[in-house]
Amino acid sequence: MILQQYIQEVLFKQRVCVVPQLGTFTVQHFPAQYNVAAHTLTAPREQVIFTQQWQDDGSCLEWIALKENLVPAVAQRKMEKYLEELKTTLQSGKPLVLPGIGQLQGDFTGNIHFHAEILPVEQESIPITPIQRQETKAPAPAPQAPPPVTMPLEPMMTEEMEDTLEAVTEEGGFKWWWAGIPIAMVVIGLATWWYVSSQAGSPGPQVQAVNTDSIKAKQLADSIKAATPVTPPPPDTLAYFAVVEEFKDSVRAARQTAKRQAWKQEVVMYKRGNSYKVAAPIRSIASDTTAELEKKKVYFKNNRIYLDF
Incomplete structure (x- = not known):
């Protein structure tokens, strides 16, 4: 069967x-x-x-x-x-x-x-023995004795060091005002700069340059596009179909059209009379219809393909 x-x-x-x-x-x-x-x-x-x-x-x-x-x-x-x-x-x-x-x-x-x-012949089952993992515990660390507490040592001062420290302390109380002179000079300089800046006039308006190169390039492209002649199609060009399959049922015709389109074949479905046709659209001059028909027969591997105008 x-x-x-x-x-x-x-x-x-x-x-x-x-x-x-x-x-x-x-x-x-x-x-x-x-x-x-x-x-x-x-x-x-x-x-x-x-x-x-x-x-x-x-x-x-x-x-x-x-x-x-x-x-x-x-x-x-x-x-x-x-x-x-x-x-x-x-x-x-x-x-x-x-x-x-x-x-x-x-x-x-x-x-x-x-x-x-x-x-x-059936494939036999493979026996697998599970692996039991044994965990080993690390020994506990031995207790360590705390480090001995060391007392800070107090520096020893002689009589000469004490006399020198007292003299420096007494002199430092009378010379603090020397540090205020540089600060006052900085403040005076900043005030002078602010006054001069406020008296200066604002800069004049800036003239923005116009990019003339882009305008000239656009005008040149427009002139070339206007001068390019448009070639009309040949007067004897025909649009027709090479019918690959023919069905009485629209559902079967649509399914076959989708299948061929999935195969990357350029086909369409249309109705002519009482039948639905799956065909490849063709556009050529009138003298090339026979050659186009032979090409479609070779492409679709079907000698029963015919032309429908």
Whole structure:
């Protein structure tokens, strides 16, 4: 069955595989786990999980179209046929084996059960012995005796030193007024400077220079811009589209347009008649339309692209 191949290829490449009208497969990663009671470390592993909830992202239709080289409309009918065959197989109760993934099996209530494939070799748990840290206490320092208290020594003075000290004290009382003369001179100088400064006139107004270089440069740029001729577009230029895909449903067309834009492809969506088209806009002269069409076929790798004027 071709859907089995689709699940195998897309699941392990994108880690998520959506099967419309069936469910979603996901590869889930389980990190390493440490068992505190058994002191063992379980290695990390990955397991495939299935849920019946799904949201069509267009991957299945695109895969079938590329696999069988079909246009989207034909690929849609093919996908619906494959899905009917898959649901019929599950409703019969027969298990559907997915090699390397597991198996699906339906029941009479319409539910689908998934049994993941068990690997033949499992990684053993690693025993880990905890390390007990022993703390060593430092011995208490021995008590030290306080330093002996030393009494300050009083200086000894002779009779000659006492006579000299008394003479200096008596003379210092009569010469303190000599220190006031320098202070008075400083005060008189500051008062004179303030008086002279107050009598001086304020400076005259300053004339601000005008930067004429910037004005001349601006005038020169304006004259060059006015003299530059504007080249009009060629009279026979055409604007048209290279249609890559065509849909009857606007939602599918919008989803495919967003997907191609995410692939850095310059495409737009527009409606023409009863269909929605995903196309690349082109602007060229009339004689280059054939060459532009060949370029788009090579760029999109699709020989069914056609031009729409």
